[in-house]
Amino acid sequence: MSQVNQVKNGARFIKDIPHRESHDRCLWNARMRRDQTAQAIPEWEEMRDLASQIKEHTLSHLDHYLEEFEKNATANGIHIHWAETPEEHNEIIYQLLKQHNVTTATTGKSMTMDECDLRGYVEKRGMYIHEADLGECIQQLDNQMPDHIVVPAIHKLRQDVATLFAKKLGSDPDITDPHYLNGVMRAYMRKKYEKIEAGLCGVNFAIAETGGICVCSNEGDVDISQVVPPLLIASMGIEKVIPTLQGVALYVRLLSRSALGLDITQYTTHIHHPQPGQEMHIVILDNGRSKRLGSPDYWQVLKCIRCGACMNTCPVFRRTSGLSYEAVYMGPIGCVLMPSYDLHRYARLPYSCTHCGSCGDVCPVKVPIPELIFYWRGVDVDKHQSEKVHDAEETAAELMLRSSKTLAMGENMALWGLRNLPQWLLDSGLNPWADVHANPEPPKETFREYYRRNYKKIEFMNKTTDLHGFLSLNL
């Protein structure tokens, strides 16, 4: 697949003023609400430390906790499956659906299923999975990837949704009232629920000591998918396991506050057994995770609890949209996660970052995203996947920056240009700075020149005078 050009995609979204402004405003508001709710908890920073430590502990003993989880879940009557690759994950679920003669199923947001493109896999084989989450459903109807892992259609304006629903569901294109649009979606989904033969869902936390799962959602759709159909299949990455039920409380307190600034998700559902008459399966996915776990530079990325706080705060993400990353995981966490899935396709994502560091500070489990960005840029360079132009630029930069003499030469050349070249040339495409900036006004002299003119001689004189004095005293 071709390399994603996030800069080019983002530039298109930036030019679309109404969408960009709405995207930026909605997500910034989520960040502000997060600040407010977090501020109300005196032990917030301690909670982040603890949440990070529990994850680090669990990841360091992951084999133990996964086996404990499997043992206890099996004892609860839940079937556990292990999938190393997306193909295995999809095939396990497909076979389960086939065995139960399922043609339609609903799913309440699952990141691992998106990661494996389960929907695409089963659709090719004649089954249909309906996204039941409002945002996900909008994106599915529009045949578009989610814009954000928590709020998948946040890049759309009300009018976009009204137009889409009118086209796909026959509603009134001129009514943009959210209550109306919500009603349209609800009526549509209810009909699907009547017929579903299987429910799919993701997992927020898998509890080793109890063998149950906890799923956090806001719309109730996940619960319907879990409870109504005779077959329930949950999908999770190996990193979702935590040791104790008590630990869930800590993460639940952090998750929704970080994500949307809400004290808690509307629905926090614990499932420890299948419903009477129901069959329940959990597919546990690796897909490169154990490899990441083995990397001393990179394993901390597995602490992520998928709250999306890093996206809300990222100044680049808010202005360029999640779609511009063309990835299942977008924004800051996407920049450091996607290259581990496909280093060629996502090689440029780690450069879509100003290093402001905000993502690291909002992360409820302290994933060191800013450091990982540096790490991936280094990996990218080592793999020589950078464009040749950049190689040339950096070699030239190194030659200029290596000593004060070459540096002064370079600075003087640039200043000569600023002082003497015609304005049209300075503002042309040859100077990338002039795209969005007025050129700097060149100063009369550099600091080095100023220093030499005003201080160097005097300091030298002082030192020699001291020497004379010293010598004369000794004589």
Next chain:
Amino acid sequence: MKVGFFVPCYIDALHPQAAISSYQLLKRFPELDVEFIERAACCALPLTDMGYHKKACTLERNLVPLLAPYDAIVLPSGVCTDQFRGHFDSVEQTDEVKHIREHTYDIVEFLHDVLKVKSLPWHPKFPARVALHNGCHSLRYLMMARPTELMIPHFDKAADLLGMVEGCEVGYATRRDECCGFGGTFAIWDAPCAGQQGLDKVSDYARNGFKHVVSQDFSCLMHQSGVARKNGLDLKFYYIAEILNGDAQP
């Protein structure tokens, strides 16, 4: 105390006044023996930023003998200070390198934390309302102020120092610590996004009625002033030492 004064390349060439004011400011303290490290070149930030760790290594190695002799190395730039403290790791971590990393300060930190300055006896004046922009590196990596993301007690070292300037009233943009989009090479590679971030930032000052912007990171201001002038906004930008040393007037 023997202080080495390091001047970042962008300040040397494009805003030497930041270095002049900082140098003169440091010279005011009789307990300091201040020396401009004339032979020092670049802190290697642009190369580290790009992922060129091997090339960064050459630059870092060249710097070590020049910086090591000083008790403290002071820079008029938060972002370059963070490069030394946080990312000077392409080169072998010898005792000399560790000494450099532990004794490099941005001038605001140096005045606030090392010299513990409580007043400015040369009585600088700046009778105006100024927007203080805490650059991201100064803020989140060097912790010169409380980033709004962290739920810790409020502090702001640059604001403390500006509070000692007569008439200077410190305020902030509405999105006070959102990144302005400079990001070093980012501003060139991702010009559309950097430009939009910059425009949002300078518009925020203008909406709040600010005419003067001050920061301890002139790198951010170089970007912001370029965007402001391109968009015809009437804003003046100052490096913090220009005000602290009494060189700038509103």
